[in-house]
Every structure is written in C-alpha cells, then in structure tokens.
Amino acid sequence: MTLGNTTQLIDGFDRTISYLRLSVTDRCDFRCQYCMAETMQFLPRAEVLSIEELLRTARLFTELGVKKIRVTGGEPLIRRGVDTLFQGIGELPGIETLALTTNASHLAEFAPVLRQAGVNSVNISLDSLYPDRFHTITRIGKLDTVLRGIDAAVQAGFDNIRLNAVILEGLNRDEVLPLTQFALEKKIGIAFIEEMPLGQVNLGSKSLSYVSSDELIEELSTHFALEPVSSGQTAGPSRNFSIPGTQTQVGFISPHSNNFCGSCNRLRISAEGRLLMCLGNEESIDLRQLMRDGESDQGIKTAIIDSLSLKPERHVFDRPNEPQIMRFMNATGG
Numbered sequence: 001m002t003l004g005n006t007t008q009l010i011d012g013f014d015r016t017i018s019y020l021r022l023s024v025t026d027r028c029d030f031r032c033q034y035c036m037a038e039t040m041q042f043l044p045r046a047e048v049l050s051i052e053e054l055l056r057t058a059r060l061f062t063e064l065g066v067k068k069i070r071v072t073g074g075e076p077l078i079r080r081g082v083d084t085l086f087q088g089i090g091e092l093p094g095i096e097t098l099a100l101t102t103n104a105s106h107l108a109e110f111a112p113v114l115r116q117a118g119v120n121s122v123n124i125s126l127d128s129l130y131p132d133r134f135h136t137i138t139r140i141g142k143l144d145t146v147l148r149g150i151d152a153a154v155q156a157g158f159d160n161i162r163l164n165a166v167i168l169e170g171l172n173r174d175e176v177l178p179l180t181q182f183a184l185e186k187k188i189g190i191a192f193i194e195e196m197p198l199g200q201v202n203l204g205s206k207s208l209s210y211v212s213s214d215e216l217i218e219e220l221s222t223h224f225a226l227e228p229v230s231s232g233q234t235a236g237p238s239r240n241f242s243i244p245g246t247q248t249q250v251g252f253i254s255p256h257s258n259n260f261c262g263s264c265n266r267l268r269i270s271a272e273g274r275l276l277m278c279l280g281n282e283e284s285i286d287l288r289q290l291m292r293d294g295e296s297d298q299g300i301k302t303a304i305i306d307s308l309s310l311k312p313e314r315h316v317f318d319r320p321n322e323p324q325i326m327r328f329m330n331a332t333g334g
C-alpha cells in the first residue's frame, strides 16, 4: 500500500508492520535447555545471509516503513562483522529504534561500539543468579561474564535495557523475586517469558514445565505495587507494569495464556534469509534466493509486500489440537 511517498506494509488483517527482527546467525556460544539441543547441526556458512545481504534487507524494509529493527540470533555478538552491520543499520534513514537481543557473553567488549553505532535498546537473557544453575541452564555459560556484560551495558547508557528470563517450574521458579530485585538494583527493566513449545525440555530425569505469567504477576504483586502501563505505551506482546518510585518496568510475555496477535506489528528474517510471517507458523518467502538470483530492489520490495497476504491472523501455541511448530528458537531468532 502506498501513502504519499511512503510505502507501508499492511497485512490482510489491517496490521501495519513497523518492526523487523533480524536473525544474523543460528549459532550460539550457549546451549540453553529450552532453546537448543546439546549437539546442534548449524547451517553451513554459505547458507547464512552475508553482512551485505543483511544490510540490504534492513535497508529495503526501512524503505517500506519499518522503523524498528532488532538484531538477534543465535547469539548475534558472535557473528563476524556484526559491528559493521550495526553501524550500517544505524545510518539508515527511517530507523528510530535499533535493538539487540543478546546472552551478554560478549557484551562487555561490544557495549561501547554498539552504543556508538546507534543501538538504543538491549535485551539481555538472564535466567538465574546462581552460577551453578546458570551453567546448568545454558550448559556452557559463565554467570560472571554475563554480569560483567550487564554492567558494561548500564555504563554505556543505552536508553533501554531489559533482562529476559524464561521461568520454568523445576528449574528457576524460585528466582522470580531475586531477578526482579536485581533489575531494580541495576535500574533496568525485566521481562518474564513463558516458555514456548518449540522443542522438548528435559533436565536429566526431570521434565520442566512452563509457569503462566498470571502466576508470576500474582507472586510479584505480593511484594510490589505493580501498576499496569497502558498498552498504547508498549507496542508488542508484553504486558508491562511499573514499580512506583523506581525506574524498573516488569513485563510478562505470555504466548500460552494471552493472545497478542491482534496487535502484531512484526516480521522475522531467519539466519538463512527466510522472511517469516509469524513465530508460530511456517509461512515464509525466500529472500536469500531472490537476492542471490539478482532480483532488483523494487522486485524484492514487491515480493515482500505480496508476502503479507500469507501472514496468519494468529499463532496456535495455545491450541493443543493444532499442529505445533517444532522449530528451535535459535533458527528463528526468538
């Protein structure tokens, strides 16, 4: 759809797409239990979009009205050339928010470079404050390195820093309050994410189960006067609350118990250049093929606009009788 000089991405359900999540690698230096198997087969490098292709993709989407790009993965900060990519995206006219989701294993070294490239929002995954448990969850990660990364991000002065914690019964259910207190101490935000059914999660003989956001809201409400932040102020799937007298917002992302598809404003690009319409569905088009076949910018933009007719009305995570998508999160970029 064209409005004056601006082409806008509007899908079949009248939702305007202004947000792109760009996965820059499927590889990671962690193997979080709920995200990856212990041994993983990663994509051959030639199948992953090059830095030039990623930058071209970002440019085309901003020309189509996208204002926010989140770089994710896998672990984006282990991708070679990612600093050049951030620099390039930061210079695109039309970008209002340049965001990163990271496990923070390399954030201590990257934070100043990212800030300088124009990154304004950083989400950092942190599921435990116990070193042993952190190691168990991530299978590889070292908590002290991640904590150094968090401090470096705070020091670099990003506009927005938020911790992301996936809470599982039998794993870290007891850390909801300590993690929130940690966020308060650091004067940053925190979001609790319901585990999504993208793979089987087992820990030894224990099988872990997801905890609903409603339970967590109830628990935290006994400690803090949580004040709902109106959804107009917080586009996206997170239900947010402020804690009066602090700078911390607490968010709850609930694919199981809260359907947020009606306000969906986002598309995803997987590491191998598939433009995915929805995290919970398989509909996609192959942007890499178009780029490598020498398609023009205009041709690719037309393909993107046409693909929006594939965007489904909603995901099916909460419908047990529907086929579920068993795709590891690192492949689609969370």
Ligand code: SAM
Pocket: 028, 034, 035, 072, 073, 074, 075, 076, 101, 102, 103, 123, 124, 125, 164, 165, 166, 193, 194, 195, 196, 197, 198, 199, 329, 330, 333, 334
């Ligand atoms: N490696 C980076 C990180 O961990 O922040 C970015 C990619 S990771 C796939 C993005 C987010 O997805 C993380 O916050 C992670 O906790 C979350 N995630 C991964 N698997 C998940 C699952 N099965 N359910 C819910 N969240 C998941």
Ligand code: SF4
Pocket: 028, 029, 030, 031, 032, 035, 036, 073, 074, 075, 103, 125, 329, 330
């Ligand atoms: Fe890696 Fe992030 Fe997945 Fe953990 S959640 S394995 S850090 S991609």
